[in-house]
Amino acid sequence: MPSITTPDTTSHAASDTPSMPRLLFTDLDGSLLDHHNYDWSPAVPWLSRLKERGVPVIPVTSKTRSEILPLRRALGCENAPFVAENGAVVGLPADWCHARLDRHIGRDGLAIQTLGVDIGFIRQRLNIWRARLEDMPGMAFTTMSEMTLEALSDFTGLPESEARLARLREGSEPLTWEGDESGLEALRQGLAGDGLQLVRGGRFWHATGHSHKGNAVNWLIERFQALKGTKPQTLALGDGPNDIAMLEAVDQAVVIRGCHGLEVAPQQAALYRTEATGPTGWAEGVAYWWGRDEHRVTPAALQASGGAEATR
Numbered sequence: 001m002p003s004i005t006t007p008d009t010t011s012h013a014a015s016d017t018p019s020m021p022r023l024l025f026t027d028l029d030g031s032l033l034d035h036h037n038y039d040w041s042p043a044v045p046w047l048s049r050l051k052e053r054g055v056p057v058i059p060v061t062s063k064t065r066s067e068i069l070p071l072r073r074a075l076g077c078e079n080a081p082f083v084a085e086n087g088a089v090v091g092l093p094a095d096w097c098h099a100r101l102d103r104h105i106g107r108d109g110l111a112i113q114t115l116g117v118d119i120g121f122i123r124q125r126l127n128i129w130r131a132r133l134e135d136m137p138g139m140a141f142t143t144m145s146e147m148t149l150e151a152l153s154d155f156t157g158l159p160e161s162e163a164r165l166a167r168l169r170e171g172s173e174p175l176t177w178e179g180d181e182s183g184l185e186a187l188r189q190g191l192a193g194d195g196l197q198l199v200r201g202g203r204f205w206h207a208t209g210h211s212h213k214g215n216a217v218n219w220l221i222e223r224f225q226a227l228k229g230t231k232p233q234t235l236a237l238g239d240g241p242n243d244i245a246m247l248e249a250v251d252q253a254v255v256i257r258g259c260h261g262l263e264v265a266p267q268q269a270a271l272y273r274t275e276a277t278g279p280t281g282w283a284e285g286v287a288y289w290w291g292r293d294e295h296r297v298t299p300a301a302l303q304a305s306g307g308a309e310a311t312r
């Protein structure tokens with residue numbers, strides 16, 4: 001695991017400080033973190049530079065709060081907010097709290113906002129629909145909270161210590177579907193009446209409210225404006241279909257080349273697609289939009305192949 005080096009506070013830092021405050025939103029897996037080994041060392045120089053400039057690097061991820069907390073410390077992002085469970089949960093450090101709206105600050109110094117639906121309600125409705133539809137032949141599922149730690153670890157490939165953190169849900173419940181299409185449709189319709197939806201993820205289906213990464217990013221931008229009285233310039237980076245709403249919610253966006261073959265096509269005029277994958281692509285994308293103009297990084301390979309999809 002790489003560590004964050006002490007920022008180099010040389011004299012150019014002041015002239016580097018942008019006049020408009022900036023916020024950076026980033027997906028983790030496959031974006032800031034390597035898809036295979038979770039390394040982020042290629043992004044460390046930019047993480048240091050952004051910290052030096054006072055630009056918050058805000059993780060926006062499908063991970064749970066419990067999974068993010070140790071990661072944001074290791075990344076040096078502990079002064080920034082974060083978004084967990086694909087937009088259902090937002091964590092706010094003290095600087096981002098509103099004296100009237102965030103009264104419950106935890107021992108970890110964070111106020112937690114649940115933008116989606118409370119996990120207790122989601123689990124209750126799943127149980128109710130399972131009971132109501134129990135005579136339906138194609139109706140069978142297991143929620144993550146019903147799986148033993150060992151079964152979850154086997155199913156996901158996570159070590160048990162990490163599987164335990166993945167199970168601490170606050171705003172979405174993953175489930176494995178063991179029934180058929182008709183059962184799935186019946187459950188989907190039942191949950192829709194409760195204001196819930198079923199979203200397909202990589203390994204699991206997720207029962208959630210109607211929160212997504214884009215809503216959470218908009219919520220944080222509005223919070224920033226309410227607290228600071230000024231509009232920030234915003235950048236977001238992601239590699240997957242669940243990042244699209246986030247990439248559409250910001251001023252400038254980067255699609256990081258993915259390792260999954262899925263199409264990621266946000267409606268966003270200020271879009272840059274990276275050549276590199278993972279944290280190397282992440283650094284390439286940040287440099288594209290926020291590298292100092294005289295040092296703008298435009299990969300030679302990209303120029304040769306006809307350039308980025310869009311430029312500012």
Ligand SMILES: [Mg+2]
Nearest residue numbers: 027029030240
């Ligand atoms: Mg990703």
